[in-house]
Amino acid sequence: MKMPTDALREEIRQSGAITFARFMELALYCPETGYYESQKDTVGRRGDFITSVSTGSLFGELLAFQFSEWLAELRIVNCELRIVEAGAHDGKLAADILNWLKTFRPELFSEIEYWILEPSANRQAWQRETLASFAPRVRWFSDFENLKLKTQNSKLHGVIFSNELLDAFPVHRLGWNAKEKTWFEWGITLAGEKFAWARLENSEFGIRNSELEAVLPDGYTIEISPAAESWWRAAAGILTRGKLLAIDYGFTSKEQFSPARTQGTLRAYHRHRVSDDLLANPGEQDLTAHVNFSAIQKAGEAAGLTTDSFCTQPQFLTRILQKGVAEKYFSGLDAKQVRQFQTLTHPEHLGRAFRVLAQSR
Ligand SMILES: C[S@@+](CC[C@H](N)C(=O)[O-])C[C@H]1O[C@@H](n2cnc3c(N)ncnc32)[C@H](O)[C@@H]1O
Numbered sequence: 001m002k003m004p005t006d007a008l009r010e011e012i013r014q015s016g017a018i019t020f021a022r023f024m025e026l027a028l029y030c031p032e033t034g035y036y037e038s039q040k041d042t043v044g045r046r047g048d049f050i051t052s053v054s055t056g057s058l059f060g061e062l063l064a065f066q067f068s069e070w071l072a073e074l075r076i077v078n079c080e081l082r083i084v085e086a087g088a089h090d091g092k093l094a095a096d097i098l099n100w101l102k103t104f105r106p107e108l109f110s111e112i113e114y115w116i117l118e119p120s121a122n123r124q125a126w127q128r129e130t131l132a133s134f135a136p137r138v139r140w141f142s143d144f145e146n147l148k149l150k151t152q153n154s155k156l157h158g159v160i161f162s163n164e165l166l167d168a169f170p171v172h173r174l175g176w177n178a179k180e181k182t183w184f185e186w187g188i189t190l191a192g193e194k195f196a197w198a199r200l201e202n203s204e205f206g207i208r209n210s211e212l213e214a215v216l217p218d219g220y221t222i223e224i225s226p227a228a229e230s231w232w233r234a235a236a237g238i239l240t241r242g243k244l245l246a247i248d249y250g251f252t253s254k255e256q257f258s259p260a261r262t263q264g265t266l267r268a269y270h271r272h273r274v275s276d277d278l279l280a281n282p283g284e285q286d287l288t289a290h291v292n293f294s295a296i297q298k299a300g301e302a303a304g305l306t307t308d309s310f311c312t313q314p315q316f317l318t319r320i321l322q323k324g325v326a327e328k329y330f331s332g333l334d335a336k337q338v339r340q341f342q343t344l345t346h347p348e349h350l351g352r353a354f355r356v357l358a359q360s361r
Contacts (some may be wrong), residue, residue, distance in 0.1 A: 002282035003339075009190060017187040017198045018264075021227070022276075024170040027282035029120070031342035034100070035283050036168070037122055053165050053351055056340040058333075060096025061311030062320045064229050065099065065329060067159050068105045070243050072110065074157055079241075081108075082158035086117040086235075087165030091130030096132045104329055112158070114138045117147065128349035138334045144234045156238050161245040166291045169231065171223040173266065183207060186221070188279065195279040212257055221264040222256065223289040229299045236303035236359070241265070243360045244305060247313065249353035264289035293357055305359035314345035329331040 002010075004027045011026070012018055028172065029033045071081050088094050094114060101109040102104075114134070118124045119142045131138050143148035148154045159243030175184040183199040188195050206225060235244050256265075257309040270285040278287060297307055309316075321330055345351040 002030065003033050003034050004035075005281075007033075007057045008188070008195065011194070012190050015188040017200060019185060019187050019200065019203075019341070020173040021170040023188045023195070023282070024287050030168070030283060031090065032122070033283055035217070035286055037120055039281070048164070050274045050350075052257055052354070053089070053096070053163060053342065054343055055343045055350070056323075056336065057096040057099070058337050058340040059317075059344055060093050061100045062317055063161070064097040064100035064332070065104075066320050067109055069323075070103060071108060074110075074242055075108075079157045080124065081112045081114050082156055082157055082173070083112060084115045084117060084156070084158065084160040086162045086231075087158070087168065088116045088118060088127055089123070091116075091127035093163060094127070094138070095134070097129055098131070098137065102134075109137070112137070114142050115147065117143060119143055124129065142311050144238050146301065154238060155232055155240040157240055158242045160235050160239055160242070164249075164294065166225070166228040166231070166246055166248045166290045167250070169225050169227040171227075171266065171289045172203075173221060173226045173264065174203070174205060174207065175199070175223075176213070176216045176218065176220040178216065178220075181213060195282070197279075201287055209257075215259075216257075217261075217262060219263050223264050223266055224288065224293070228291065229295055232296050232299045233303050236300050236305050236361070239305070239361050241361055243308070243358060244300060245359075246293075246296065247316075247354060248293075248359045250293045252354055253292055253294035256292055256294075256359070257292070264358070290353070291355075293355055297357060297359070300359040304360050308358040308360050311355045312351065313346075313356055314351045315342055316356040317341070 001213070006008055007026050007030050008023060012021070027032065031037065060076060067083055074081055083097070094116065098109070101112070114137055116127060116138065118127060118140055118350055124140050127140070141150060174183045175186055177184055183206040185200040185205060187198045187200035189198040190196065207222070224302070266278055266287065266289045268278050268280065268287055270283040275285065297310060300308060314356060320326055343349045
């Protein structure tokens, strides 16, 4: 069993400097030992960072209500309905959603299956533990290909969604060379035993925007995530009818190129501390970058989806609560739930950076 540090050193020694995307891939997903493979309690107060899910069950309950509304519309077609979650982590969000559906929409609950896309066997095992009481209704697949194979079906009616999945895909890090007016890619090499940044020649990536290039300072750094875009394309490809939803922190392309943010959005998290030392202790800290929602939106539209809405998390959750029918379920929020709603929507907590993109076919 190789630790990420050893796997990285070995690969760099064998083939020379690697892209940051490869560094991030091994640091987070090295089989058995990567950050997301080995660390179960990364989310929540005792972990490295909090997510909307770890604030309490209200987030999942509001999503469940929204999904039930969407699924009720699809139900008319008389087909099998699915909720598909990717990046289900420890299964808590799935449990919150399924609990709500079972309690408040039992007839819909008995009709649907909840499918989880999870490449990691370790994570699947943790999720199975959390979701044991829903066992007959939940199925696992490692990815979309595996899903198509196992269900012998490339048609899917329902909702495909993720919370904080897109920010966890390995990103490429590009820098601007103002003198030569070209983009270069940041890679990782070894300086003795330590990991160090190195400029890679001949990167296959670049950004075309002549207006920007005239004003960008030398060394301006930005991330791109072809893996997140290609995941979204695959999700769009399998959705026959229904919704594709992403909740994550991110920007539009325009916002991403802020003159104030010259070093991109890549950050490392360990025990609730944010760090710019992205190369420290691979496998022991989370690495994440803001999502470029314009790129994701474009990928979905190119795959034939219609964009229903792109808004902030507070707008999305408030709209749910404002729906007439929602009153029946959420009118009497107790003090704990009110606190959860505030954490989810307040700009000083999760309300500022989080966005929601909803597309449909
Ligand atoms: C930041 S965590 C999000 C946790 C959870 N959704 C929440 O909101 O608390 C990102 C999760 O995405 C998972 N992940 C990464 N790539 C994935 C992929 N291709 N398919 C499914 N899950 C993936 C990681 O293993 C990790 O559990």
